[in-house]
Amino acid sequence: MNKLLELINRKKKAKGPLFIGVSGIFFSEHEQVATEMTNVLKEDGYSVIHHHVPVSYNLSVEALNDKNTGKYIYEHSLKNKMEDIAAFKEKEVDIVVVDGLFILKNLYRDMYDLTVWIDCTYETGFSRADECNVVMDKDSWKIAKDIQYSIDAPKEQADMIIVRDECIERGPQIILHETFNDSLNPQLNWLHEPSVWSVKNGSLYVKTDPITDFWQRTHYGFQNDNGHFLYVNTDRDFVMTTKVRFNPKHQFDQAGLMIRIDEENWIKTSMEYELDNPAKLGAVVTNLGYSDWSTQPIQSNVTELTFRITRTGKDYVIHALVESEWIQLRVAHLHDDAKEVMCGFYCCSPIKDGYEVHVDELIIKELLV
Template sequence: MRKIKLDKSIFNDFYWLNEPEKYYFENELVIKTEPQTDFWQRTHYGFRNDNAPALLTDLEADFSFAAKFKFEPQTKYDQCGIMLRLDSENWIKISTEYENEEISRLGAVVTNLGYSDWATEDISSEINSVWYRVSKRGNDFLIENSFDGTNWSQMRITHLHQDFEEIKVGVYACSPKNSSFKAKIVEMNIDENHWEAK
């Protein structure tokens, strides 16, 4: 397992898509989200947004990528999590999206050929720290979450339709409405694939 050091040396391997105005390192990466930023394409809501910050690296072959997040959202849809990306119309994001003081939406958005879908599970908004892990096997992906970094629960198995040899992987944070919050990335790891073959 390769644990990613969360300091300025991260830019030896990672790069920004839509670099945020405010971020810093303090043994973790802190991103201050900007209002009206999001990743979403077309479905149901009709709009298209591709302007949120994501810190990404390029990976080939199969892998597992895990990251731990802490967050204190302020407004509906505030979110931070893992991003996997081919381009603006083919990507996956995994996060907890704030709904209100009682519930938030633990889930994943999968965007294929320019259309997003969103699969969710309600969790308590008192939860403000979550691990996410995604494991790649070809064009298929196993998406999991954990509240302790040890015991993992399956959220979804999904597929990207667009063929690729390399995919961008990393973390993101955004505030689709007119709000802002601090998203903290506490740990990031790249490992061999944890998803067992059939």
């Protein structure tokens, strides 16, 4: 609270109360922090009013029927609830502390002399809601806060940030950092282990088996689920990257990253070789047993690429590093409700065997959002 007192002394007003806006995500404990702040300021000799702006987690029928419930929450959650705050300008007090969700929207920012953001991850916020037996449409509330992050940048523009989340305090954890020295990390498991593979000199070497692939139904009609996949399980949000070096020989030879729930729900990203035509850099997203394939051309003489997949909940953003620039390949959603996924490196040869791949590193780092 020392920083807060310094900021207050710097912003003291000759007339009228100083307004402090305190906000965060759902169950970030912004109301508790505002109460603690009020008590500390009173102990320091200030006269203080604390005003909590309530927001209901039980969505109205109108909100639930809206085509974009998250957007509706963001736009309407404070309707007719901010008007009372103006009256505090006439109060003979030193400080007014206002707390609530969305009160730091750009629309209201001029109301405050100081703003405080209570930093908390979605996972912790939802966990606290569950502990309090609060029923909420979690997906819609997350979307609403994502919209606020995008439009209002409340954390970036805050004068002060207070952390109320052990996950943030400890920092993101390394789920896996495999450099392939001498032996395979025991955390890693094979799905459809290749006949020929080895770990040595800081690299995983794989020679693909013939007629191996991951694809489900769409356009081509067939179902193949026998590609080589080296993975770990996690239920956390993450950023996963790998660098692959390869020597393609046959059409559709491919190697890259994969996310998998089961045979009918998964994502893969790679460069697929196309013989005499430009290769295809892209991603396959499979939901409910049907695959789609988004592509863009890339020179077939490319022999190494770095791929990255970022997971936030059920959403995934896919990038490839091409000529020192991260190119976004896809923003995708997996509809299955499974929280735990398999994630890691994959490769396959849908036509013939003999595709040789080297993986230099596989890094999966927790993402705190």
